[in-house]
Amino acid sequence: MSRVVVIGGGPAGMFAAIAAAENGHHVTLLEKNEKLGKKLFITGKGRCNITNSSDMDVLFNSVMTNRKFLYSAFYAYDNQMVIDFFEQAGLPVKNERGNRIFPVSDHSSDVIAALQRVLKKDQVEIRLHSEVDTLLYEDSGEAGQKKVCGVQLSDGGKIQADDVIVATGGFSYQTTGSTGDGYRFAKEAGHTVTEIRPSLVPFNAKEDYVREMQGLSLKNVNVRIYRGKKVLYDEFGEMLFTHFGVSGPLVLSASSVLSRHFPREYQAYIDLKPALSEEVLNERLLREFSERPNQHIKAVFQQLLPAKMIPVMIELSQISMDKPVNAITKEERRRLVGLFKAFPFTITGTRGFKEAIITQGGVSVKDIDPATMESKRIKDLYLVGELLDLDALTGGYNLQIAWSTGYLAGISIK
Secondary structure, three states: OOEEEEEOOOHHHHHHHHHHHHOOOEEEEEOOOOOOOHHHHHHHHHOOOOEEOOOHHHHHHOEEEOHHHHHHHHHHOOHHHHHHHHHHOOOOEEEEHHHEEEEOOOOHHHHHHHHHHHHHHOOOEEEOOOOEEEEEEEEOOOOOOEEEEEEEEOOOOEEEOOEEEEOOOOOOOHHHOOOOHHHHHHHHOOOOEOOOEEEOOOEEEOOHHHHHOOOOEEEEEEEEEEEOOEEEEEEEEEEEEOOOEEEOHHHHHHHHHHHHHOOOOEEEEEEOOOOOOHHHHHHHHHHHHHHOOOOEHHHHHOOOOOHHHHHHHHHHHOOOOOOEHHHOOHHHHHHHHHHHHOEEEEEEEEOOHHHOOEEEOOEOHHHEOOOOOEEOOEEOEEEOHHHEOOEEOOOOHHHHHHHHHHHHHHHHOO
């Protein structure tokens, strides 16, 4: 039996602690906050998108960085195992659009409660308000390699350990405790830490008319983002206009692609009617115009657009709001069709780590054994979860990374 210390009471840390305890080890879980799962509590707008039930190829393709590294972890503990774990822990789950898995109750607190029940059953020692200052090392007995032998707390106390699992999270939502401690521990241990960037994060937009539509949610639209003539992102789904720019599932996923390319501006276009070709849309406009020949364009647009968007579309089309539709020229109608199929806005940057769901970048996976999550630099030291240079699209995939890497580390302790 090993004495195992897990640093961080988030999803990866709790799963690592459970896996190690169920493997017969004595586990102490250290959390610097007043409770476990503080960031987990706010994920999925407080509903907690636990995982995604899609096939494994979809899971892998949804990972944006270092997906091959996750082969062992995903197969050691896949999405169906996660679903089974929570249901056996007394948490019924449901499958929503896009195969997103949520608790039936829609309360992230129930996810945390389920994990705590299992931690208690497995006799994991939980220490709250316990901030780790440094990792402790000793010679491993192998030439030139050290091994971890415990941790020193910020209050000066020390805890001896045979193995240490670092699950301190990334740098996003810092109010939940993700303040980058793990990066410092990793650097001090000789690991490479790649540049970190906010990801799954809303965008700022240049145009005032974007902010005028604050609160408007668009469903079943297509967003395409360009760098020059190159298409960087092209996806179908939902988005939201805000007081600073744009957000919503499509935008958050786009940030996974664009985060590594900032700072610069990007031109984005929304296809408001992706199911209709330009030709069919033109015929639809002609039909709407012929049915109401003497009405103003604003009245016709009420059949085609959400209310908040109508004045913006009229402004961009350069058509007078009072112009009857029977007076609209072919050129003006062509311009309208173009706006419906490519409504423009300019992305100027992200909202930063304070609003980012996850962190892109982190401890280089080249320094970690993918079959165990053990450090290649320090013996008996394991690094898991968002701390690593791993990130995925929105939809439950990032939590799957946390569960899988945490579990693999926990079962790999000798």
